[in-house]
Amino acid sequence: MATQAPNPPTAPADxxxxxxxxxxxxxxxxxxxxxxxxxxxxLELFTPHGQYQVPSTDRPDGDPTRDLFLIQDDRFLLEQRVNSLLTRAAHAEYPHSRTRHMITNVRVRDIGGGRLAVTANFTVFRMRSGNFDTYVGQYRNVLVQDEGAFRYEIRKAVLDLDALRPHGKVSVIL
Structure with a gap:
């Protein structure tokens, strides 16, 4: 069952x-x-029931139980995605793109039960075959702490783009 990440914190970090x-x-x-x-x-940064989500650009606050997402992977599908991206069969990523993930404005809120709502702004630069793509957005994650280590319950990348043009696709992990 898909779970929705909480809304971003509006108050200072607690x-x-x-x-x-x-x-x-x-x-x-x-x-x-x-x-x-x-x-x-x-992949080991995810709980056994962890999810990786990228909502569509026209419904950034969409509900994964009823709206179309660009990516909506549970742990099983996420393992399949990782295995595919690391083979020659993933033509969009062979040879692998060069990427640079930039993260800013990290906000953390305790939502109880050992869970943290974490938001951060991101920019992902992707370089491949002479093309340069930029993805901009906000992470809306839920982390759990297990014996001092963090794990994703939900890793949600909400794009600020109006559309995926000129990129046309998301073939890297945002």
Missing amino acids: VPDSLVRSVERFLYEEAELLDTWRLHEW
Whole structure:
């Protein structure tokens, strides 16, 4: 069953600065995993029931239970996506694009039960075959803390783009 990420925090962070810094470090380390195509390690950042979502550009606040999403992967589908991206069969990503994930304005809110609502602005630059694509948006994630480590319950990348043109697709992990 799909779960929806909570709305972004509107009040100042209600968690200690040390926890915010730990979440920032987690996001930066995740970006490095994606930029270096260490996708199997990236996959380990998800809980067994974790989800990766990218809503359509025309319904950024859509509900995954009734609206069309560009990507709506549960853990099983996410494993399939990772395995596919790492083979020659993924023509859009072979050879792999060069990417650079930039993360700013990290906000953290405790939503109870060991869960954190984390929002951050992102820009992902994708370079491949002489083309340069830019994806801009906001992460709306739910993290759980398990023995000091963070794991994604929901990793949602909401694009600020009006449409996917000129890109036409999302073939990298945002």
